[in-house]
Amino acid sequence: MTRPVTRPVTGLEAQIHVPDRLDATITAPPGSVVAVIGPNGAGKTTLLRALAGLVEMTGHVTVDTESWTDPPRLVRERHLGFVFQDRSLFPHLTALANVAFGLQSRRTPRRAAEQVAQGWLDRFAIGHLAKRLPGELSGGQAQRVAIARALASDPQLLLLDEPFAGLDVGVATGLRIELARHLADYRGVTLLVTHDAIDALTLADRVLVVDEGRVAQSGSPQEVAARPLTEHVARLVGLNVIRDGEGEGEGEGQTYRSFTPSSVTVSVHRPEGSARHQWHGPIASVAPHGDAVRLLVATQEPTRQELLADVTPGAATELGLTPGREVWLSVKETAVQTYAADRPR
């Protein structure tokens, strides 16, 4: 759906400070999809809620050259669509009326709003549930209504907080395809909080990594996946990453080393020689991973972090690789990628 051009479309520019919770700067051009990733409690939801006007903040939020913070606009005065984790559908309105609500509040006549709303519900395969109240829907169905509602009014800013969480795989896949189709034509800015590397890699043009209330990294999904700067992202993309010179400060100038779990050699005795990339510690967990067995090893000084190593099922049995077993890990120099952190943009 395209919106008539009534104002400049320049995207999002925001600087957000929420005491003790978040300090983040974000810019996103029109039509871009920014995946926001980071561990639990990092500040991702706070970022979205601050943009929506639901959290007290200092700084500024500018969308398509309009300031939403100076003077402060109420949530309902911000043209945004959001799906928060609690879904927050209006309990007394039917699914159809929930989706039509945003359109009507932007002066679309009721009949027309309901037609558009029905189209969205049909697209998400829940058209037959239009007359149900949220309390009569399953969690997954309510989530689809919430996503339909967020998209239907063609907002300037779309905020999706883990929209696929808790859905079964088939439904999530269908929604992803539908959402990707919609986002391809959407001229506003989308922020998508996700714990899924697939979402970040397939739906987003940019990734913003939030860690401990700060932006730890930002870049294209390919850049971030290839050169992760946080352990959390390394895990999401299935890599090991080690920060060199711990304690020497972080961010710009810091050097990182990354390598794949399959490049790690696991032995139960200290390997001969003095390989530069060698660690030692007990196995924390063992799990199947595709055709391999993936070990998580809690390495000791000086790295003191968990590293992944893939071994064949045969080797796992032969070497008795079970949790608690002490092992040595080593990696050849040629398998290690070394890079420096750029300043987060």
Ligand SMILES: Nc1ncnc2c1ncn2[C@@H]1O[C@H](COP(=O)(O)OP(=O)(O)OP(=O)(O)O)[C@@H](O)[C@H]1O
């Ligand atoms: N209403 C609140 N009042 C005070 N602190 C809060 C409030 N909501 C969240 N926090 C704190 O702010 C920090 C960031 O929380 P936030 O919900 O933004 O994290 P998140 O990255 O979205 O995490 P998750 O992935 O678990 O949803 C956490 O330390 C959290 O405990």
